[in-house]
Amino acid sequence: MIFISEAESTALVTHELAYAAARRALLAAVDEDAHSFPAVLGHGSARANRFTVKSAATAEVAGLKVGSYWPGNAERGLPRHNSLVLLFDQEVGRIGAVIEAGQANAYRTAAADAVAADALARPDARALAVFGTGHQAFHECAALARVREFEVVRVVARDADRGAAFARKLAGHGLTAVPASAEEACRSSDVVVTATTSRAPLFDAAWIGPGTHVASMGSDARGKQELPPELLATARLFCDWPAQSREIGEFQHAPAHAEPTALGHVLSGRSPGRRSADEITVFDSSGIGLQDLFLAVALLEAREHRAQPGS
Numbered sequence: 001m002i003f004i005s006e007a008e009s010t011a012l013v014t015h016e017l018a019y020a021a022a023r024r025a026l027l028a029a030v031d032e033d034a035h036s037f038p039a040v041l042g043h044g045s046a047r048a049n050r051f052t053v054k055s056a057a058t059a060e061v062a063g064l065k066v067g068s069y070w071p072g073n074a075e076r077g078l079p080r081h082n083s084l085v086l087l088f089d090q091e092v093g094r095i096g097a098v099i100e101a102g103q104a105n106a107y108r109t110a111a112a113d114a115v116a117a118d119a120l121a122r123p124d125a126r127a128l129a130v131f132g133t134g135h136q137a138f139h140e141c142a143a144l145a146r147v148r149e150f151e152v153v154r155v156v157a158r159d160a161d162r163g164a165a166f167a168r169k170l171a172g173h174g175l176t177a178v179p180a181s182a183e184e185a186c187r188s189s190d191v192v193v194t195a196t197t198s199r200a201p202l203f204d205a206a207w208i209g210p211g212t213h214v215a216s217m218g219s220d221a222r223g224k225q226e227l228p229p230e231l232l233a234t235a236r237l238f239c240d241w242p243a244q245s246r247e248i249g250e251f252q253h254a255p256a257h258a259e260p261t262a263l264g265h266v267l268s269g270r271s272p273g274r275r276s277a278d279e280i281t282v283f284d285s286s287g288i289g290l291q292d293l294f295l296a297v298a299l300l301e302a303r304e305h306r307a308q309p310g311s
Contacts, residue, residue: 249286
């Protein structure tokens with residue numbers, strides 16, 4: 001059995017690796033031989049400590065990811081999010097690889113939004129708004145900045161000090177960033193990404209102007225909500241996996257008649273993406289097991305390449 005530790009996967013992962021893996025996964029998700037199974041949501045002995053099991057299979061890979069969220073870890077100086085990916089040896093049904101991927105998972109999640117933005121956001125998008133100041137919000141900004149040349153990132157935070165600190169952190173990584181109110185950020189940005197644990201809309205639908213691309217990545221359980229339902233009633237909706245998005249993703253709050261399009265169909269050319277400069281597009285990233293499996297495969301390939309002489 002192959003084992004990749006958290007330290008090793010962190011050393012191997014890059015935004016480029018995660019983007020390529022996410023794109024492969026989103027394309028694979030719409031293949032006939034791909035199977036994404038319903039997510040299992042659970043909690044630890046303390047109900048605040050939560051975990052999710054996501055599993056999937058294709059002709060080339062099968063396995064699962066266990067993602068955990070222990071909010072009290074912040075007080076211990078430990079990451080609140082952790083991730084463990086298990087890949088089957090499909091010949092005998094035993095586990096063939098175990099990959100600790102807590103940090104890599106942040107790259108993986110951001111990469112899906114970057115693939116969606118690359119396909120759906122206007123090519124001339126120059127202003128990004130981000131709701132949230134956590135670990136994932138940072139990776140979202142870094143990944144999105146790879147697919148569009150943002151001149152400014154507007155940071156929306158509940159706490160002004162955290163917002164200012166986050167803007168400084170982004171500036172330290174080459175992104176011009178400023179704190180902003182929710183309304184100011186939405187009205188003056190071409191791409192809006194929400195990376196929170198919210199259970200209520202973060203902004204008013206009327207603040208989103210024509211041509212904006214909106215990405216929600218925080219809604220991954222029943223009851224979570226970041227976007228106003230009014231926006232979902234008028235925008236074109238895209239997601240990683242429609243069945244899951246309707247069940248635990250942002251589109252659990254979409255009108256019954258709305259039909260989200262799997263992003264894989266856009267990437268493969270089977271469905272249109274953005275159809276005009278004024279169209280508002282929304283991408284819901286509830287996260288599918290195939291993303292984890294293809295990320296794990298990419299990490300294994302990178303590890304093998306690094307071990308080769310002359311690499």
